[in-house]
Amino acid sequence: MVLKAFFPTCCMSADSGLLVGRWVPEQSSAVVLAVVHFPFIPVQVKELLAQVHQASRVGLAVLGTWCHRHQDAEEGLGHFLEGLGAIFSHEPWLQLSRERGGKLWSCKATCHQGPPGPAAPDEDQVMLVFYDQRKVLLSQLHPAAALPDRQAGDGTAGAEGLAVVFDTVARSEALFRSDRFDDGPVRLSHWQSEGVEASILAELAKRASGPVCALLACLLSLVSAASACRLFQLWPLSFICSKLSVCEQLRHRLEQLTLIFSTQKAENPAQLMRKANVLVSVLLDVTLGLALLSWLHGKDCIGQLAKALVPVADVSWSGSLVVLEHLFPACWGHPDCPFPAQWVGPLPPVCLQHVAEELQHLLQWLMGAPAGLKMNRALDQVLGRFFLYHLHLWISYIHLMSPFIERILWHVGLSACLGLTVALSILSDIIALLTFHIYCFYVYGARLYCLKICGLSSLWRLFRGKKWNVLRQRVDSCSYDLDQLFIGTLLFTILVFLLPTTALYYLVFTLLRLLVVAVQGLIHLLMDLVNSLPLYSLSLRLCRPYRLAAGVKFRVLEHEAGGPLRLLMQINPLPYGRVVHTYRLPSCGCHPRHSWGSLCRKLFFGELIYPWRQRGDKQD
Amino acid sequence: MEDERSFSDICGGRLALQRRYYSPSCREFCLSCPRLSLRSLTAVTCAVWLAAYGLFTLCENSMILSAAIFITLLGLLGYLHFVKIDQETLLIIDSLGIQMTSSYASGKESTTFIEMSKVKDVVINEAIYMQKVIYYLCILLKDPVEPHGISQVVPVFQSAKPRLDCLIEVYRSCQEILAHQKATPASP
Numbered sequence: 001m002v003l004k005a006f007f008p009t010c011c012m013s014a015d016s017g018l019l020v021g022r023w024v025p026e027q028s029s030a031v032v033l034a035v036v037h038f039p040f041i042p043v044q045v046k047e048l049l050a051q052v053h054q055a056s057r058v059g060l061a062v063l064g065t066w067c068h069r070h071q072d073a074e075e076g077l078g079h080f081l082e083g084l085g086a087i088f089s090h091e092p093w094l095q096l097s098r099e100r101g102g103k104l105w106s107c108k109a110t111c112h113q114g115p116p117g118p119a120a121p122d123e124d125q126v127m128l129v130f131y132d133q134r135k136v137l138l139s140q141l142h143p144a145a146a147l148p149d150r151q152a153g154d155g156t157a158g159a160e161g162l163a164v165v166f167d168t169v170a171r172s173e174a175l176f177r178s179d180r181f182d183d184g185p186v187r188l189s190h191w192q193s194e195g196v197e198a199s200i201l202a203e204l205a206k207r208a209s210g211p212v213c214a215l216l217a218c219l220l221s222l223v224s225a226a227s228a229c230r231l232f233q234l235w236p237l238s239f240i241c242s243k244l245s246v247c248e249q250l251r252h253r254l255e256q257l258t259l260i261f262s263t264q265k266a267e268n269p270a271q272l273m274r275k276a277n278v279l280v281s282v283l284l285d286v287t288l289g290l291a292l293l294s295w296l297h298g299k300d301c302i303g304q305l306a307k308a309l310v311p312v313a314d315v316s317w318s319g320s321l322v323v324l325e326h327l328f329p330a331c332w333g334h335p336d337c338p339f340p341a342q343w344v345g346p347l348p349p350v351c352l353q354h355v356a357e358e359l360q361h362l363l364q365w366l367m368g369a370p371a372g373l374k375m376n377r378a379l380d381q382v383l384g385r386f387f388l389y390h391l392h393l394w395i396s397y398i399h400l401m402s403p404f405i406e407r408i409l410w411h412v413g414l415s416a417c418l419g420l421t422v423a424l425s426i427l428s429d430i431i432a433l434l435t436f437h438i439y440c441f442y443v444y445g446a447r448l449y450c451l452k453i454c455g456l457s458s459l460w461r462l463f464r465g466k467k468w469n470v471l472r473q474r475v476d477s478c479s480y481d482l483d484q485l486f487i488g489t490l491l492f493t494i495l496v497f498l499l500p501t502t503a504l505y506y507l508v509f510t511l512l513r514l515l516v517v518a519v520q521g522l523i524h525l526l527m528d529l530v531n532s533l534p535l536y537s538l539s540l541r542l543c544r545p546y547r548l549a550a551g552v553k554f555r556v557l558e559h560e561a562g563g564p565l566r567l568l569m570q571i572n573p574l575p576y577g578r579v580v581h582t583y584r585l586p587s588c589g590c591h592p593r594h595s596w597g598s599l600c601r602k603l604f605f606g607e608l609i610y611p612w613r614q615r616g617d618k619q620d
Numbered sequence: 621m622e623d624e625r626s627f628s629d630i631c632g633g634r635l636a637l638q639r640r641y642y643s644p645s646c647r648e649f650c651l652s653c654p655r656l657s658l659r660s661l662t663a664v665t666c667a668v669w670l671a672a673y674g675l676f677t678l679c680e681n682s683m684i685l686s687a688a689i690f691i692t693l694l695g696l697l698g699y700l701h702f703v704k705i706d707q708e709t710l711l712i713i714d715s716l717g718i719q720m721t722s723s724y725a726s727g728k729e730s731t732t733f734i735e736m737s738k739v740k741d742v743v744i745n746e747a748i749y750m751q752k753v754i755y756y757l758c759i760l761l762k763d764p765v766e767p768h769g770i771s772q773v774v775p776v777f778q779s780a781k782p783r784l785d786c787l788i789e790v791y792r793s794c795q796e797i798l799a800h801q802k803a804t805p806a807s808p
Contacts, residue, residue, distance in 0.1 A: 002714050004716065028715070552733055554719055565645065
């Protein structure tokens, strides 16, 4: 096998000395970590290597010699370096040399033991692979090769191929701690030999984070204990909390904050990345929320919004009363009529009243001949009036709320401090509350339609002379009596001819409901995006691509005749799609659980659909 | 050592194969695809602008024209950056691995490196592509679980699609290097 020598680019201009690193026999590769300069005492070099071995569990050794000299320097240095091979015996012994100021490299590997047989590598078969030590140290390979545990000893089982190089460099941090300004017994050259990298801000942040995290972790544990108390498990509160998406979002936010401020150190790089992602995502969320808050309060948007909802005198309300009067002349003024002849009390809010008006127009259209279809007059009138009365009840409900709307909006606007996602979830809940009547209409229409379909299917079986065998769970033939057949056929005919009317009402209200659900769904999608996007990882990939490595890539450097093959190993960064996929944060979990096929089937049979169920809710 | 020969791809376009022998254990093959032709670019731009002008005469909205210019520019940039591959390179290094690089017309390069321990063999395979039967070179990867199984087939030169004569040249060189690899297993 060709012998590969991995040489750090920072040592390319270092003075002559000894090569120190790790030899991997399975792949016939020598990973050079540092160069030891003259003068040195061999015993001290061996001690240093033993210390590093104890600290990092990486088997380091002196691999060979490095010679960086002028072209016409005397040969004495060369012989001296060869003599060193006798003191530090290592198989094979590498001899790298480079001409100072020139481009001639030469690389030799010799085996002292055994006769030079066909297996002895000669000069043609040594490959020099240059690597950037700092980048290889800081980068993390994905998929993370099964790196051996730090405490598991020296074994290379699991780390294969080039992951061994990354592993070796990452674990030998103890070797890189001294720089050339230290007065140690041994002088080394490596990536930090010009001065150890450190940052004052990072150190200060590390010192300050301890007590701050402890304090905040205490506060957060108090808050979560308060929220888990028995009061919230009681029926009305727990039911409301499970239906509102605000509570889910607040719970999620509490979990995130607990993760960030936990006093435990992250055990592995994946956990550290997750903490960092959660922190950046919470910061962005709060920033956007504060921006929204300042915009709302700055332009007095809350005041304007409340005014739009605050009761004002409007002509169209009385206009619609006139329309209703013409529509039901028989019952207008009748004591049982659900609509009052004149409205007493404060007038309803403008925009909600506009929505109510539109719904009334829609119901009146349905009660006529919608799209030219001929409806059953009696059923049509019954259903139309029932829904109109329901609408009237809803208007009264809005009436009760109207004095408090501005104050509620102002307090709700304050919640944007907790983040944009909380504000969005409140918006989604407000939409749900304000369109509650559409939801009720949909449920009524769906139940009616479902009953009709059930009745039709069972009577259709009777029509053909069959019945559903509950015991055998299949359709069996059955002999009916004449009067059973008569009644059954009569009912079947009635249901079939009433089907278009019910189906039309069901269709219209289902479409309205789906529209509201779509709007809520978009808001949830936006919330999910802010919650689960790993922004820290993405910005790391953008600014420091070598930190997240998918692999390596090689470039062949200029090749001189007679010299060894020289390659440059660079880090191949992870593509953006894989970054998002690997470091995605868990979101609230509000995913639609129906496929399109099952959704269509449910719609056809009139079963109720709940496409945006919260996590942990039971199926209805 | 470097030499260049011209071949043709499956549609008849001209390809240039550059072979570089750096050392007995390292070889590189570089296939250059035909460039973006001015004729097709002009044709597509004219078609888009004619369609936009047609819509403009219908709708009388000048936004359509600016949108058409915008779309053309973005489309061209996107095509050059994500779709049009100028050169495909295969670098095979004994006992390290095989590296495939695609360089796009905008200068972007995308590289994949497969370690030698995962490579089982390099073969020429036949495939049915639309209405043709074509040959393509592919790398077979070892299955970690089953010693004689194959876990993945990685095709090489996917966008250049050279013909059999070009593939045979590349195949022979790769087999010479892989033979070294098989002859000298991991040293004890």
